Amino acid sequence: QKEVEQDPGPLSVPEGAIVSLNCTYSNSAFQYFMWYRQYSRKGPELLMYTYSSGNKEDGRFTAQVDKSSKYISLFIRDSQPSDSATYLCAMFSNSGYALNFGKGTSLLVTP
């Protein structure tokens, strides 16, 4: 079993919808959590970076971490067609030098 699990989708929503993306993990040593957005044939772009449990908001994006449940979420409000991409969750391993990634969720926002 992989340390980080993420539903690959695809997830299709209409423009303006609220999108919820989720990851679960098994290693309780993970403390720093990131969300990346990756467009086709491009490198991952850092969207959100959070530490420990709680919420963090940045514009239309909210990252949520629940360490007790080993569950993290990314919410996208007022979704736009330009949000169509693959979203990857990532967290630092306990060695501190490597990111553990989920496999990514493919999101399609239709006009």
Add this chain to the structure above:
Amino acid sequence: KAGVTQTPRYLIKTRGQQVTLSCSPISGHRSVSWYQQTPGQGLQFLFEYFSETQRNKGNFPGRFSGRQFSNSRSEMNVSTLELGDSALYLCASSLVGTQGTEAFFGQGTRLTVV
């Protein structure tokens, strides 16, 4: 400020050949890590360098190697290429590379082995 630069963007190589990929991190960043991305496995960690020292290595065969120079630029080398090495190779740059520092990725080098 300039981002992470990876060269070349695309490569086509024949089985058995070797290849060298290059990564220039964000100015001031001293940690460079490399990842392989494939549709089946997602992003997998290859290795990480800080101040010219490899601090961690993923679960890849010895055909995969890397190095970092004094200016923090890094190269990775794959020898005796196999068809299964076809992938997007991504380099990530961060200040010190440990928990608590953000990692920024380059656009990647797409390697096709034929």
